[in-house]
Amino acid sequence: MAWVHLVLAGILEIIWAFSMKKAAGFTLIVPSVITIVAMIASVVLLSLAMRSLPLGTAYTIWTGIGAVGAFAVGVIVLGEAATPMRLIAALLIVTGIVLMKLSGSAT
Template sequence: MAWFYLAIAGVLEIVWAFSMKKSAGFTALTPTIITFIAATASFILLSVSMRSLPLGTAYTIWTGIGAVGAFAVGVLVLGEAATPGRLIAGALIISGILLMKISGGGGDAF
């Protein structure tokens, strides 16, 4: 279950990053509320996953999911640039997440 909680926490990190962008500096009420709810839930689920996963593994994977997910949302939804360098950087982050998982990250399977 730890990996499930960690995956949901990572998805919620993407949600709060996107809603923070849409909040226009916390001046738009609905995206601001979504930001705080998603961020709180993400932190709680990360904390729960850390009961059985090592800190380095859980935190690295959580931030990696958020980073790659926010990048993908930026490109696919917000029309941000998908340059070769940015795509390679995203692929390297994904590689790091996978390597962290398979190199003895602890806990149950994905």
């Protein structure tokens, strides 16, 4: 169940990053509320995952899902540049996430 919590926390990380962008500096109420609610829910789920997963594993994977997911949303939804260097950087983050999961330090 810890891995489910962690993945959901990572997805919420993506949601709050996107809604924060849409909140225009917290001047728009709906995306601002979505941002705050998603942030809180993401941290709560991360906390639940950390009950049984090592700190380094849980935090690294949580931030990695958020970073790569926010990058993907930026490219796909917001039309941000998908330059070769940015794609390589995202691939390296995904590689790190997979290696962390396979490292054996995770339960």
